[in-house]
Amino acid sequence: MIWLYACAAEPESASGTTHTFEGRAWTPTSELDAGLVALDGPRLARRSSIDLRGILPTEAELDEAEASPTAVDSLQQAWLEDPHFEEELVGRLGERWLTEVDEYLIQYLEFPAMEGDTRNEYAWERSVGQEPLRLMARIIATDRDYSLVVTSDYTMADEYIGQTWPVDYPSDGTGWQEVRYTDGRPAAGVLATNGLWWRYYTTFTNYNRGRAAALARLLLCVDYLARPVSFSVVASLDDADVIAEALKTNPYCAGCHSSLDPLASSLFGFWVPQEYSAVEMAAYHPEREPLGSDLMGVESAWFGTPVRGLAELGATVAADPRFSRCAAQSAAELYWGRAATVDDFDRIEALRAGFETQGRSFRSMIGAVVAGPVYRAGGITDAASVDQEAGENTTRLLNLRQYAGILHDLTGFEWTYAGFDQLDNDTYGYRVLGGSVDGDYVTTPLRTPSLSWAEVFRRVAEAASVEVVDRDFTTSGERTLFGDVDLDTPSADPRWRAEAERLRWRLLARRPTSAEVDEDAELFDLVAAADDAPAAWAALLASWLRDPDFVSY
Amino acid sequence: MISRRHLLSLSAAGLLLPRHVRAAPPASSDHKFLIIFCAGGWDPTFVFAPTFGNDRIDVDPGNQPGSVNGIDYVDADERPEVRTFLQTYGDRTCFVNGFEVRSVTHERCRRILMTGGSQAVADDWGAIVGGSSTGLLLPHLVLSGPAYSSAYTNSVVRLGSGGQLGDLVDGRCLSDASDVPLVGLSDPANALVDARVRARAAARLGTAGRGREAKLLDDYLTSLDQTASLASLVGELDLSFTNTSGTDFLLVRDRVKPALTCFERGYARSAIVQHDGVYDTQWDSHSFLAAQNDHFELLFQDLNAIMADMDGRVGTTGARLSDEVTIVVVSEMGRTPQLNATGGKDHWTYTSAMFIGGRTRGGQVVGGYDDDFVGRPADLASGDVSDTGTPLTSAHVGATLLAMADLDPLEFGTTPAIDAVIA
Numbered sequence: 013m014i015w016l017y018a019c020a021a022e023p024e025s026a027s028g029t030t031h032t033f034e035g036r037a038w039t040p041t042s043e044l045d046a047g048l049v050a051l052d053g054p055r056l057a058r059r060s061s062i063d064l065r066g067i068l069p070t071e072a073e074l075d076e077a078e079a080s081p082t083a084v085d086s087l088q089q090a091w092l093e094d095p096h097f098e099e100e101l102v103g104r105l106g107e108r109w110l111t112e113v114d115e116y117l118i119q120y121l122e123f124p125a126m127e128g129d130t131r132n133e134y135a136w137e138r139s140v141g142q143e144p145l146r147l148m149a150r151i152i153a154t155d156r157d158y159s160l161v162v163t164s165d166y167t168m169a170d171e172y173i174g175q176t177w178p179v180d181y182p183s184d185g186t187g188w189q190e191v192r193y194t195d196g197r198p199a200a201g202v203l204a205t206n207g208l209w210w211r212y213y214t215t216f217t218n219y220n221r222g223r224a225a226a227l228a229r230l231l232l233c234v235d236y237l238a239r240p241v242s243f244s245v246v247a248s249l250d251d252a253d254v255i256a257e258a259l260k261t262n263p264y265c266a267g268c269h270s271s272l273d274p275l276a277s278s279l280f281g282f283w284v285p286q287e288y289s290a291v292e293m294a295a296y297h298p299e300r301e302p303l304g305s306d307l308m309g310v311e312s313a314w315f316g317t318p319v320r321g322l323a324e325l326g327a328t329v330a331a332d333p334r335f336s337r338c339a340a341q342s343a344a345e346l347y348w349g350r351a352a353t354v355d356d357f358d359r360i361e362a363l364r365a366g367f368e369t370q371g372r373s374f375r376s377m378i379g380a381v382v383a384g385p386v387y388r389a390g391g392i393t394d395a396a397s398v399d400q401e402a403g404e405n406t407t408r409l410l411n412l413r414q415y416a417g418i419l420h421d422l423t424g425f426e427w428t429y430a431g432f433d434q435l436d437n438d439t440y441g442y443r444v445l446g447g448s449v450d451g452d453y454v455t456t457p458l459r460t461p462s463l464s465w466a467e468v469f470r471r472v473a474e475a476a477s478v479e480v481v482d483r484d485f486t487t488s489g490e491r492t493l494f495g496d497v498d499l500d501t502p503s504a505d506p507r508w509r510a511e512a513e514r515l516r517w518r519l520l521a522r523r524p525t526s527a528e529v530d531e532d533a534e535l536f537d538l539v540a541a542a543d544d545a546p547a548a549w550a551a552l553l554a555s556w557l558r559d560p561d562f563v564s565y
Numbered sequence: 566m567i568s569r570r571h572l573l574s575l576s577a578a579g580l581l582l583p584r585h586v587r588a589a590p591p592a593s594s595d596h597k598f599l600i601i602f603c604a605g606g607w608d609p610t611f612v613f614a615p616t617f618g619n620d621r622i623d624v625d626p627g628n629q630p631g632s633v634n635g636i637d638y639v640d641a642d643e644r645p646e647v648r649t650f651l652q653t654y655g656d657r658t659c660f661v662n663g664f665e666v667r668s669v670t671h672e673r674c675r676r677i678l679m680t681g682g683s684q685a686v687a688d689d690w691g692a693i694v695g696g697s698s699t700g701l702l703l704p705h706l707v708l709s710g711p712a713y714s715s716a717y718t719n720s721v722v723r724l725g726s727g728g729q730l731g732d733l734v735d736g737r738c739l740s741d742a743s744d745v746p747l748v749g750l751s752d753p754a755n756a757l758v759d760a761r762v763r764a765r766a767a768a769r770l771g772t773a774g775r776g777r778e779a780k781l782l783d784d785y786l787t788s789l790d791q792t793a794s795l796a797s798l799v800g801e802l803d804l805s806f807t808n809t810s811g812t813d814f815l816l817v818r819d820r821v822k823p824a825l826t827c828f829e830r831g832y833a834r835s836a837i838v839q840h841d842g843v844y845d846t847q848w849d850s851h852s853f854l855a856a857q858n859d860h861f862e863l864l865f866q867d868l869n870a871i872m873a874d875m876d877g878r879v880g881t882t883g884a885r886l887s888d889e890v891t892i893v894v895v896s897e898m899g900r901t902p903q904l905n906a907t908g909g910k911d912h913w914t915y916t917s918a919m920f921i922g923g924r925t926r927g928g929q930v931v932g933g934y935d936d937d938f939v940g941r942p943a944d945l946a947s948g949d950v951s952d953t954g955t956p957l958t959s960a961h962v963g964a965t966l967l968a969m970a971d972l973d974p975l976e977f978g979t980t981p982a983i984d985a986v987i988a
Contacts, residue, residue: 406776466788
């Protein structure tokens with residue numbers, strides 16, 4: 013959709029009410045909020061933990077959420093400062109920025125440091141795509157001014173990027189660290205990252221226009237490509253001079269190109285004559301910055317404001333009021349799990365206002381989003397509008413990225429093949445089949461179960477369950493999931509029931525009824541009779557990992 | 566009295582209908598669709614749009630006029646498969662020329678081509694056809710290529726670029742696609758777990774409140790039923806891709822075989838597969854335009870093989886499968902009429918498509934291009950170019966597909982079908 017922004021300083025909602033933003037407090041005053049039913053404490057804690065940390069809450073945290081209505085508020089605040097928050101942000105931002113593709117124009121083997129081991133392919137590809145995501149996640153998680161997303165003089169790199177791109181990564185370094193490019197590129201945050209521009213590449217003849225459009229969509233929430241295009245208004249589509257003139261003077265064309273082309277002109281430090289050259293694509297080319305005006309016939313500008321190349325572009329973007337509005341909208345959409353609509357204008361404007369008064373703290377803004385009624389909605393009342401009933405994301409579906417992260421935390425489960433994480437790639441694995449995005453053809457996570465999603469989750473649950481049962485019950489050492497039971501503890505044993513109740517609480521954030529535990533025991537006994545005790549425990553666990561209350565949140 | 570199953574088996578054995586005799590046209594609900602998406606933007610001047618003696622349109626030097634089975638096309642010695650195809654199947658083939666996609670970026674053109682618009686929330690033609698059908702195990706198969714779904718998501722079944730779904734269904738994924746073989750549950754144990762999960766989902770649905778919960782649970786139950794049905798077909802339905810090329814390159818004619826089998830057995834109604842051409846750049850020939858020769862040659866080689874394959878299969882009505890299936894071959898854009906500075910052609914908003922096989926009025930070309938390679942309006946009933954006709958868009962192509970599926974295109978958009986294409 014095209015999000016229309018008003019320029020008023022203090023917006024008034026159509027209903028005459030306003031939302032307030034005081035730190036993280038939220039006062040629901042709108043009629044639209046009256047149409048929503050909040051999740052109960054434990055399920056809200058579960059949702060919040062998944063969205064903020066990518067893992068389930070502990071039993072103690074669930075107990076806390078159950079005991080006190082306001083406990084989730086403090087839990088959310090704590091989780092915003094949890095070490096897992098930054099890691100989860102990387103994946104969540106990736107679902108919007110779409111940089112984690114399986115293939116770039118440049119391949120890993122073009123770099124000598126990557127040769128000799130095919131297992132480098134996946135790790136290198138993910139590092140490339142995650143560079144801009146890691147930078148944003150670091151800025152957000154450490155509560156820095158969000159403007160740094162487009163103005164920082166540093167980026168993030170790991171050992172794969174460190175060995176292939178011109179950055180000052182320590183030669184003996186491992187893991188993601190803040191680094192600086194050494195090729196003279198200006199300070200411009202993500203705008204200066206190879207990872208962003210390798211995903212959003214340009215051909216020799218398109219002069220960065222596609223990149224400019226991507227920039228506008230990601231940082232301003234302005235989608236040039238959503239606008240209808242009429243080519244019939246151009247007198248001669250095969251005459252380059254006629255087209256160049258039309259881009260400037262024909263209202264249909266100039267409507268986009270009058271701002272798109274000057275923006276594209278500012279990105280010529282990343283423009284290369286051969287986009288398949290690793291050497292060309294890895295480096296910044298400051299000497300090419302003036303080529304934009306030469307080749308495109310327009311001076312670099314940000315929506316009418318002249319910019320002297322990339323150096324000024326970032327600061328100009330940060331000063332654009334649409335930058336903070338888009339930040340607010342994207343924060344809302346990331347955690348609401350749906351697109352914003354015109355009915356959300358007041359909410360998002362309140363977020364934006366708070367964002368500006370709190371030093372552009374994106375982290376605080378996330379806190380406000382997850383404290384709000386839209387995020388916390390678990391159902392619909394009779395007062396709900398038709399649009400709310402159809403569109404409000406009251407029950408969310410785990411995608412494979414989330415499922416894998418939760419299972420890894422719970423059980424340590426990993427599934428790799430030829431160096432690829434099978435739950436995070438489509439070359440050999442199951443990423444889009446499991447409902448995640450691939451950054452190219454699939455650009456939104458799956459919102460409702462499908463056959464392929466169900467098949468993936470079935471096998472992952474099965475494999476993870478068998479593995480953790482084997483490890484917890486047969487390997488000496490600290491258990492990862494199971495508690496005070498043994499392999500041969502029968503279902504009639506009170507310890508068995510206590511363990512079932514505990515694990516259901518831990519995994520589903522719901523206290524089971526006696527009948528539900530009886531059903532668990534029945535499943536356990538049937539499988540034990542058909543196979544053996546380890547299979548029974550694994551089957552029981554797999555049934556919980558595929559329970560609708562587990563795969564939804 | 567002979568049973569339908571016996572009749573079909575006799576027919577399949579060639580003991581009843583000689584293969585050159587077509588059965589009566591199948592009932593519309595049995596009609597299926599195979600969409601072949603040529604990724605990157607093909608150049609219609611290589612096959613679909615004869616343009617000779619016009620110095621405003623650069624064409625391959627090997628191009629020569631061709632005409633067979635009522636179709637005027639672009640022939641070339643370098644593309645014998647095109648000639649063979651049209652000689653064999655031209656009477657079942659319709660070119661649609663000169664429709665506009667109204668964009669020139671790959672991402673947006675794909676979406677507009679496949680859904681008729683640029684909205685982020687939309688279903689593509691295959692999803693609509695599959696989702697509008699009932700009782701199908703795998704309504705719309707995504708073998709590869711673009712797939713957009715919203716309302717019909719649970720009708721869309723992705724096989725995975727390497728046929729991963731098949732490995733998931735039969736469990737080979739745990740051993741064959743893992744560095745350290747993973748261990749699963751036994752079949753009886755898995756069946757018990759499946760039943761338990763289904764029971765829980767059904768129970769939750771019974772107490773679901775208003776909002777998305779009920780929809781999500783209902784779709785979950787549908788997906789569980791589908792997985793159970795697929796599991797029962799292990800050993801009978803092979804969803805894997807078998808490479809017959811002798812190289813690492815999986816040909817489209819091999820990639821579509823699971824879909825053809827599903828069409829044959831009534832499991833699916835639509836499928837999409839992506840054709841990447843021969844080179845890494847796919848059909849996106851910004852340089853080295855001559856690559857289009859190789860792309861089209863391979864495409865028509867694949868089409869020849871697919872049609873022959875379908876001619877030899879029996880569909881759900883007892884007719885030849887090729888009579889029950891419409892193949893729709895598309896690409897997200899065309900290419901500029903003139904070469905650029907690097908010997909290639911850039912993006913062009915006007916392009917062509919092909920309808921082949923069942924329910925297609927073959928032996929004709931609908932629409933056309935003017936001397937600037939801009940699409941010309943066409944009469945939707947006759948297919949003739951006409952200044953008073955309708956400017957064709959990709960929405961018309963999609964509407965035509967829907968109409969062939971006996972759906973009313975106007976229930977899904979505002980664009981009518983090109984009746985001239987429909988038999």
